Amino acid sequence: MVSGEKFVVPLPPSSRTVEVKRLSSTPRLFVVENFLSAEECEEIIKTATPLLAPSTVLKQGDQSNGEEKVKDEVRTSETAWLMDKKVPIVAKIRQRVEELIRIPMSYAEDMQVLKYTFKQHYHVHYDFFDPKMYPGRWSSGHNRLVTVFFYLTSVEKGGETIFPFGNTSAEEHHKIQSWGPCENAVESSIKVKPVRGSAVIFYLMKPHGHTHGELDHTSLHGGCDPIVGEKWAANYWIRNGPVQ
Template sequence: MAPAMKIVFGLLTFVTVGMIIGAFLQLAFIHKLEVESYSRPGTIRLENDREAESLRLGYVKPEIISWFPRIIVLHNFLSMEECDYLRAIAMPRLQVSTVVDTKTGKGIKSDVRTSSGMFLSPNERKYPMIQQIEKRISVFAQVPVENGELMQVLRYEKNQFYKPHHDYFSDTFNLKRGGQRIATMLMYLSDNVEGGETYFPLAGDGDCICGGKTMKGLSVKPVKGDAILFWSMGLDGQSDPNSIHGGCEVLSGEKWSATKWMRQKVTS
């Protein structure tokens, strides 16, 4: 190789290596800023850092697990404090869970659902931490807060389950207030549960574990703080039958969850 070519080759190599090192240093610097912005109390590095903190920006990690139906797992969606807060509110008022009667719109007992639960009141919806969670749900789901139903907190004990069902309504009575349910945010509030997965039998093309059994479809294991966002309506605005889902049988421990249903129109 001619001396001139060696010099050119050496310069190109030096520049390339420098660019690579510079890119890594830039990524490291950005990561450092992100960590400091969201983990150090009182540190304000963003213009609206409080709102960023309430939305858990930098903590929530979305994972798309299905496009048909649309399902996204939002890792670290709730803080541990928020999970414990919702459980504490619900504990004294748990009652046997019901399903919606298509004729009256009222809750009725059914062997389809064997958990216990309660709904937050309109007044509790005004509590700062509840408002913070509802705003986060609205931002990630891109559905206005006022289109959401009252949040429901559920507890599944050993051998309890919720058979596969759709969240959208198939009757006209329940459509009168707020229209059709378009999306659901299901948030896990407890750990150390065996079984209790959320099961989507018509999602994916493989096998999954549901209550200790191998089944066709997709399932999401309960992890405290994680949430599942899925849509009951397709992009065409029609109800999506593939959004059928259920709560697998709990084999040990207690599974706690909170559910927020979102409608086409204002519900409150």
């Protein structure tokens, strides 16, 4: 399948189907419109609002358990975590994600909810943990495999999710740098505009590298600053093995 092609995925046990559109093959990037209803988006926002706290990143080079979290200017949003055992709507969406990606959600971390206001962002980064940067975090090829990212609001201007390697020629790859702002990305980068209810799916490992954790560095992406309007989003990180 090439970029721009679409296919239909059934979501049992209901009779509902969704249309999945491929945006890129490298990275493997897809978008699904109307994956969440407006009511579901509003309920997630309402539930997450009192739980919001400043977003953090993992401290690099931690040799112990890789769990030390710090604030950093590369990530300036707010975050809340929702557990499906405590929030019925989250359990419902979690099941829907499993039907979409065909991976057991026992492999998924809890739902992360994000709020970005004017000039808040997450500079381009990887969702997987590079063993060179986080030597105490992962072993034996266990890592994040795929990200399923939902837009809970539409944004009038800005707030895109940017993929610098999408549609970028090999000759331009040397210009791409991680941890930089969206405006520094190459012009040919793919930008996905926030549309309420849409889901973006992108894989963090190579197609034949899931079991042994072969990372896909073209999955580099970032959350751009909203210019007009707030951006609310949520995501699941699904690993290539059960979450302990």
